[in-house]
Amino acid sequence: MSSDPQAFIPYGRQTISEADISAVKSVLRSPFLTSGPAVPAFEQAVAAKVGAHHGVAVNSATSALHIACLALGLGPGDRLWTSPITFVASANCGRYCGAEVDFVDIDPATGLMSVQVLEQKLQQAQQEGTLPKVVVPVHLTGSSCDMAAIGSLAERYGFEVLEDASHAIGGLYQGAPVGNCRHSAITVFSFHPVKIITTGEGGLATTNDPVLSQRMRELRSHGIVRDAERFEQPAAGSWVYEQQQLGFNYRITDIQAALGLSQLQRLDEIVAERNRQLQQYMELLAELPVQLLEVPKDVLSSVHLAVIRLQHATGKQHRQVFEGLRAAGVGVQLHYSAVHLQPYYRKLGFAEGQFPEAEAYASSAISLPLFPGLSGLDQQRVAAELAKQIRAFAPEFAV
Structure with a gap:
């Protein structure tokens, strides 16, 4: 970066290496541009890097938050709580599902969700019969929330934890990588250009639960099932697929996944x-x-x-x-x-x-x-x- 005293200094920007460019070029020369081999390779590499069993890549972290909420069964009549200091997607994902949204105030020193305030709010909600179904702690600036404490509260009060780690890939909590889902059901990362690593646009959800992983994979692609053993109707041929639920086109491309794989190395x-x-x-x-x-x-x-x-x-x-x-x-x-x-x-x-x-x-x-x-x-x-x-x-x- 130039140190020209007149040059504009942005708050963030992507860094692209020659290796990144080469990785993208290799996909452009391949038979696959959309859902080819680079996508599962990227999913597996991220999951392995953070110590999770499964990774599901999508076209944005917002999409990942949405299908994560759906996979967790969030819907009308349910409640999602998150931090008020976050990008709006952390709250909007609950509204997409028809749920009510509420907020938990922050610790002023860290900007992260206050565990003390969360516990007090849960105690009151239990008395009122208004406990949340999903709580979304946000790892603001890349620092993990106190996930062990939040996970303990989840066990006590019966809610699911969805980590919004859009800022936090590559970070550690108690010596272990953010995204291992030790204290949560699902973790979501962002690969927007100003994030830690980029796929141009993109997001990824990690989980240790194979059922949640399968649900999110189907939701990202129109709710379509291709496994004949799971069909609800007799298959007319090997080309048949079934749409079993209302899903979305949230797929990521091989071009993006190749860039992410290259960036992940750094x-x-x-x-x-x-x-x-x-x-x-x-x-x-x-x-x-x-x-x-x-x-x-x-x-x-x-x-x-x-x-x-x-x-x-x-x-x-x-x-x-x-x-x-x-x-x-x-x-x-x-x-x-x-x-x-x-x-x-x-x-x-x-x-x-x-x-x-x-x-x-x-x-x-x-x-x-x-x-x-x-x-x-x-x-x-x-x-x-x-x-x-x-x-x-x-x-x-x-x-």
Whole structure:
């Protein structure tokens, strides 16, 4: 990446190697462009990397969340709970299934779902007869939630756990890879271009349950069954298939899977570089009134994002810093606005004050540029521009 002081620095970007290009070219020269051998090879490679028994690849993480919810039996009359600080898909997947959606407030230090708040909310829901069927913890910025604690609550209160690990492939929790489903039914990864590794667009669900795996495979392809032993009607010939449920066209292509397979070879290297950049930001920003989100103990984050929270800043000052950085060529972003305050969810009855930690987060958080290839000089420029914007309302910080 150029260290030109005038160049725009995006908050994230993909990195494509010659090996990646060669892998895609090999598919383009092959007989298969859509559902060929690269897709199952990618599924098996990801599952093996994270220590899960099955992988089901689809065209986006949103699609993976949707079919995961359906495979878990979520439907009208059921409830899904997730974090209010996430991309809207973590909540929307419940609405796609006709379920009610609610939220669990965050730990302000990590941005992750608060286990304490979850437990309190579950106790109240049990008394009211409104327990969730599915809880979706979100591994914000690449740091795993406390999955052992959430899994223990799932056993006690009888809900399914669906990990939204869209940010977190390559991360570890208690020394084991995120995605092994030790404490969950299904884990979902994203391979959008700004994520840890990319397939251009794409997602993948891991599970240790063969029934869930089969359900998701059928749901991603129109609900079609090709195994004659499972047909509900007599087969008229070897070419016959049956649609046994309403499914979707969520398939991923061999082109995308080949790119993902190639990128997967560099996963550990990419995660290590992202962690080095996060450490550099910690050093550069140490004297500023900002706090990087904490990585919990027993977690190796994949560091999809470097999120700071401005300290002692008003909402107006937060916006001024954000817009000032962008005007200076530093492409900061907000991950995320609180989902419950989006217009769609307001129409469902959500309002300010329901999840105060999430709302405070959204009015103070800024995602700084972080991606493979970002230079140390560019990180210094980001820190200097941030200090400049902060000095506009806090002149005592003359870093």
